[in-house]
Amino acid sequence: MRSAVSLRGVSFGYQPGRYVLRDVDFEVETGGYTAVIGPNGGGKSTLLKIMLGLLEPWTGTVEVLGLPPARARHRIGYVPQASGAVLDFPVSALDVVMMGLPGGRSTKRARSAALSTMERLGIAGLSGMHAGSLSGGQRQRAFIARALVGSPEILLLDEPAASVDPEGQESFYELMAELNRTVTIVMVTHDVGAVSNHVKTIACLSTVMVSHGESLETEAVARAYGCSVDLVSHGTPHRVLGKHEGRGGND
Amino acid sequence: MIDALTRYEFLQNAVAAVLLGAAACGIVGSLLFVNRLSSLAGGISHTVFGGLGFSLLARVHPLIGAASASLIASLALGWMSARKRERADAAVAAVWSVGMSLGLVFVSLAPGYKGDLMGYLFGSVLAITREDLALTALVSLASAVFLAFQYRRILAVSFDPEFSRARGISSGLLFGAFLCLTGLTVVVLMRSVGLVMVIALLSIPPATARMLTHRLPGMVVLSSVISALSGLAGIAVSWWLDLPAGASIVLCAGALFALVTASVRLLRSTAPVG
Ligand SMILES: Nc1ncnc2c1ncn2[C@@H]1O[C@H](COP(=O)(O)OP(=O)(O)O)[C@@H](O)[C@H]1O
Numbered sequence: 146m147r148s149a150v151s152l153r154g155v156s157f158g159y160q161p162g163r164y165v166l167r168d169v170d171f172e173v174e175t176g177g178y179t180a181v182i183g184p185n186g187g188g189k190s191t192l193l194k195i196m197l198g199l200l201e202p203w204t205g206t207v208e209v210l211g212l213p214p215a216r217a218r219h220r221i222g223y224v225p226q227a228s229g230a231v232l233d234f235p236v237s238a239l240d241v242v243m244m245g246l247p248g249g250r251s252t253k254r255a256r257s258a259a260l261s262t263m264e265r266l267g268i269a270g271l272s273g274m275h276a277g278s279l280s281g282g283q284r285q286r287a288f289i290a291r292a293l294v295g296s297p298e299i300l301l302l303d304e305p306a307a308s309v310d311p312e313g314q315e316s317f318y319e320l321m322a323e324l325n326r327t328v329t330i331v332m333v334t335h336d337v338g339a340v341s342n343h344v345k346t347i348a349c350l351s352t353v354m355v356s357h358g359e360s361l362e363t364e365a366v367a368r369a370y371g372c373s374v375d376l377v378s379h380g381t382p383h384r385v386l387g388k389h390e391g392r393g394g395n396d
Numbered sequence: 397m398i399d400a401l402t403r404y405e406f407l408q409n410a411v412a413a414v415l416l417g418a419a420a421c422g423i424v425g426s427l428l429f430v431n432r433l434s435s436l437a438g439g440i441s442h443t444v445f446g447g448l449g450f451s452l453l454a455r456v457h458p459l460i461g462a463a464s465a466s467l468i469a470s471l472a473l474g475w476m477s478a479r480k481r482e483r484a485d486a487a488v489a490a491v492w493s494v495g496m497s498l499g500l501v502f503v504s505l506a507p508g509y510k511g512d513l514m515g516y517l518f519g520s521v522l523a524i525t526r527e528d529l530a531l532t533a534l535v536s537l538a539s540a541v542f543l544a545f546q547y548r549r550i551l552a553v554s555f556d557p558e559f560s561r562a563r564g565i566s567s568g569l570l571f572g573a574f575l576c577l578t579g580l581t582v583v584v585l586m587r588s589v590g591l592v593m594v595i596a597l598l599s600i601p602p603a604t605a606r607m608l609t610h611r612l613p614g615m616v617v618l619s620s621v622i623s624a625l626s627g628l629a630g631i632a633v634s635w636w637l638d639l640p641a642g643a644s645i646v647l648c649a650g651a652l653f654a655l656v657t658a659s660v661r662l663l664r665s666t667a668p669v670g
């Protein structure tokens with residue numbers, strides 16, 4: 146199958162000589178659902194920005210949907226780390242979703258496209274609300290709607306579960322699984338416990354790609370995290386592996 | 397006053413200036429306010445003083461000196477803060493003081509009569525000409541067109557710069573166009589309230605409006621209305637009490653702000669909790 150995302154030998158840093166990514170190979174096939182975990186500062190957000198063409202790698206090649214990333218941009222939906230938005234800005238949830246469409250005018254077509262995406266995510270009722278007064282989970286859905294409204298083929302999410310309560314996370318992962326029927330998903334998180342059972346592959350990034358496959362190499366990951374308490378106490382990789390293997394029969 | 401209004405053309409022009417300028421004031425002021433860039437108008441207006449000084453020295457029309465200085469200041473600010481929007485703050489401070497100093501130097505070098513400068517510094521809404529009105533209408537129209545056609549892009553780059561970069565929206569072009577509009581609005585408002593008080597008319601009405609709505613279109617409309625009301629009230633007050641018009645306008649805007657703040661506080665504190 147053709148790759149949706151393909152990175153080969155990618156190295157990058159913000160300052161000369163200080164690698165944030167080192168010789169990273171990363172492949173996500175069309176229809177894939179990959180979780181990228183790794184410690185804070187491991188380069189996960191940087192990896193997404195390289196896939197978006199916002200950063201140019203020092204060395205290596207990047208292809209998204211068979212194109213240089215900057216040219217595939219309009220076919221990618223991006224949910225940035227939540228902290229970027231100015232929350233007291235006077236916009237409604239509908240305004241936020243419309244930001245994901247090309248063009249500048251607030252046309253009827255743009256509004257109805259945004260509304261139908263919001264309906265799909267179950268937040269149409271919030272369309273008139275001030276974006277800053279949405280709850281964490283509602284805001285996250287609005288940001289996902291903003292990423293989806295342009296009908297992307299790939300969805301890139303940066304720490305999407307960070308501001309959502311545990312209950313919300315459950316339904317969030319169900320939503321992701323449903324979206325994955327039509328969209329390739331790459332999701333980044335530093336919280337190993339947050340990785341859902343639905344993911345098809347899981348990668349661990351800590352400057353170098355520690356592992357990437359259908360399951361995690363527990364020891365390699367533990368080393369990457371520097372013996373993370375999280376990982377050991379939840380025993381998460383085993384859970385991911387177990388449920389994942391049983392999944393084929395249910396679908 | 398109605399009587400006087402039908403009799404004196406300068407009074408009609410003053411009212412027309414206030415009404416025609418309200419849209420530019422509301423649009424540019426709101427966009428500055430929500431991007432926390434209100435001080436930018438202050439930086440530009442003090443550079444415009446430099447342009448006025450230059451026009452005195454070079455004996456060209458003051459509006460030409462003012463408009464070119466405002467555009468130069470806008471582009472300089474844009475260039476200085478292009479890499480990082482957060483840097484705009486320091487750039488504003490620099491442009492502000494350098495522009496003002498240039499003005500003072502030019503004025504002291506210029507020979508002859510300089511009395512007109514007071515009008516530009518503190519406003520002379522009662523001396524507004526047909527040219528001023530035409531320019532005012534044009535700037536308001538340009539602001540309205542800019543907002544209508546770039547609405548979603550403006551929201552996107554202001555609300556979430558990271559996301560809009562990823563969407564490939566060129567925020568530099570948008571910011572540059574907005575800065576030029578701000579510069580022209582400053583020139584237009586200079587005539588009615590004066591350079592020293594331009595920043596007040598670009599920040600008080602949006603701040604008042606923001607308390608009453610949580611969407612940008614509502615804010616733009618409300619702050620335009622508020623600036624028109626303050627303008628009319630200010631002209632009336634200055635007519636009846638024989639006070640300087642520019643200062644009266646700004647004080648009326650301030651009074652409205654205080655009134656709305658107090659009402660909103662009162663309503664919130666008496667509203668049922670929950
Ligand atoms: N704009 C930047 N300028 C300089 N260094 C940066 C920048 N963004 C991130 N970094 C550094 O790069 C490293 C990786 O950051 P990031 O990709 O955000 O990691 P993660 O998302 O995995 O937590 C960190 O050490 C961080 O300090």
Ligand SMILES: [Mg+2]
Pocket residue numbers: 189190191226303304
């Ligand atoms: Mg990150």
